Amino acid sequence: MKREADLVVKNCGQLLTLRSTDRTPRRGSALADLGLVENGAVAIRKGRIVGVGSASSVESSIQPVATCREIDAGRAVVMPGFVDCHTHTCFARYRLDEYEKRVRGVPYSEIARAGGGIAKSVADVKEMDEETLLEVSEKRLKGCLDHGSTTVEIKSGYGLDLDNELKQLRVIKRLAEVSPAQVVSTFLGAHAVPGEFRDRREAYISQLIHEMIPLVVDQGLAEFVDVFSEIGVFTTREAERILRAGISAGLKGRVHADELNDTGSAEMAVRVGAVSADHLTKINTRAITRMADSNVIGVLLPGTSFGLPSLDFAPARDMVERGVAIAIATDFNPGSSPSESMPMMISIACSHMGLSAAEAIAGATYNAAFALCRAEEVGSLEVGKHADFLILDCEDYREVPYRFGTRIVGRVFIGGNEWKGDSS
Numbered sequence: 001m002k003r004e005a006d007l008v009v010k011n012c013g014q015l016l017t018l019r020s021t022d023r024t025p026r027r028g029s030a031l032a033d034l035g036l037v038e039n040g041a042v043a044i045r046k047g048r049i050v051g052v053g054s055a056s057s058v059e060s061s062i063q064p065v066a067t068c069r070e071i072d073a074g075r076a077v078v079m080p081g082f083v084d085c086h087t088h089t090c091f092a093r094y095r096l097d098e099y100e101k102r103v104r105g106v107p108y109s110e111i112a113r114a115g116g117g118i119a120k121s122v123a124d125v126k127e128m129d130e131e132t133l134l135e136v137s138e139k140r141l142k143g144c145l146d147h148g149s150t151t152v153e154i155k156s157g158y159g160l161d162l163d164n165e166l167k168q169l170r171v172i173k174r175l176a177e178v179s180p181a182q183v184v185s186t187f188l189g190a191h192a193v194p195g196e197f198r199d200r201r202e203a204y205i206s207q208l209i210h211e212m213i214p215l216v217v218d219q220g221l222a223e224f225v226d227v228f229s230e231i232g233v234f235t236t237r238e239a240e241r242i243l244r245a246g247i248s249a250g251l252k253g254r255v256h257a258d259e260l261n262d263t264g265s266a267e268m269a270v271r272v273g274a275v276s277a278d279h280l281t282k283i284n285t286r287a288i289t290r291m292a293d294s295n296v297i298g299v300l301l302p303g304t305s306f307g308l309p310s311l312d313f314a315p316a317r318d319m320v321e322r323g324v325a326i327a328i329a330t331d332f333n334p335g336s337s338p339s340e341s342m343p344m345m346i347s348i349a350c351s352h353m354g355l356s357a358a359e360a361i362a363g364a365t366y367n368a369a370f371a372l373c374r375a376e377e378v379g380s381l382e383v384g385k386h387a388d389f390l391i392l393d394c395e396d397y398r399e400v401p402y403r404f405g406t407r408i409v410g411r412v413f414i415g416g417n418e419w420k421g422d423s424s
């Protein structure tokens with residue numbers, strides 16, 4: 001029986017379906033499989049995909065309804081919307097002065113001592129009322145959509161006290177309600193030890209475990225719990241305690257792991273059964289092997305190294321070859337990576353981490369959906385999934401990394417509806 005369609009996208013020169021053969025994250029040589037169909041088409045009904053593949057196969061399997069709209073992709077690349085699985089989009093202000101200092105070579109530790117870094121963003125969020133924070137965060141989230149992200153994870157972590165963490169999480173919840181994008185919320189109360197707890201860090205950890213996590217769960221404000229495990233922030237043991245508390249309260253785990261130092265936190269992520277371990281700039285070979293043998297997604301954040309600026313990039317090539325399921329995200333934040341552009345992250349991942357265009361694109365869509373436990377819904381163009389797709393301003397997908405910093409995302413569709421920026 002033919003399926004009814006109310007929207008058909010035709011004339012897709014390269015249709016990147018990212019279709020799955022086994023519904024598991026892509027590893028090793030499979031990562032480069034984009035499920036590419038030349039001269040493809042996509043059929044949609046009520047925001048879901050009902051047909052996808054070659055133009056002839058889609059045409060013969062669907063029945064357009066009377067009001068069916070047709071879009072001619074003009075031989076362009078059509079692909080799934082990006083899944084940005086690691087962002088800090090809910091922040092109050094940019095930190096421009098710090099960038100000026102960093103590019104002149106002032107170390108982050110010195111900037112932090114002078115009250116900059118995460119502490120500055122915490123002070124900014126505390127000072128801003130909830131409505132204004134919503135307004136500025138919504139503007140930024142729109143920027144993510146403009147660059148083709150149709151699913152966006154957003155973390156708290158600039159509150160670092162009960163009231164302000166809940167304030168951030170409420171803003172993230174409201175963003176999920178007002179934005180056409182799918183927003184996934186993460187509680188990151190363990191982003192730093194607040195200054196006032198410097199000499200009694202155990203008191204803050206106890207507050208996180210016994211007060212904040214239960215309230216966040218009670219109020220349904222987050223799906224994930226995250227911890228910044230790093231020298232000078234939370235030790236691996238502390239991070240493990242916080243994660244285990246979150247997981248046993250019903251949240252799913254993710255970790256800022258092995259970013260500036262090899263602390264064993266990627267292996268800890270495997271041990272606690274986290275969904276992802278993120279950053280991994282300093283991950284060692286043993287931890288790479290452990291991750292490869294696990295279900296933990298390795299989320300790579302090329303923009304963070306690029307923006308610091310640093311020549312240290314995560315060993316992506318080695319991770320792929322050893323079988324780690326990697327994903328790519330922006331880490332959009334006002335410190336190290338003030339960019340919401342997934343195409344730019346793909347460019348950096350290719351130029352500085354040695355990934356191929358196909359590998360980076362699969363990491364930014366299909367595998368990233370696994371990093372958010374959304375693989376049943378998004379990340380590929382397959383029958384039954386959300387009709388979240390992009391029509392690119394190019395005819396060859398390899399242009400995505402190649403033409404870095406240019407406008408490569410032409411049209412953005414979420415649930416079959418076109419996103420037209422503020423006029424949507």
Ligand SMILES: [Zn+2]
Nearest residue numbers: 086088256331
């Ligand atoms: Zn982060």
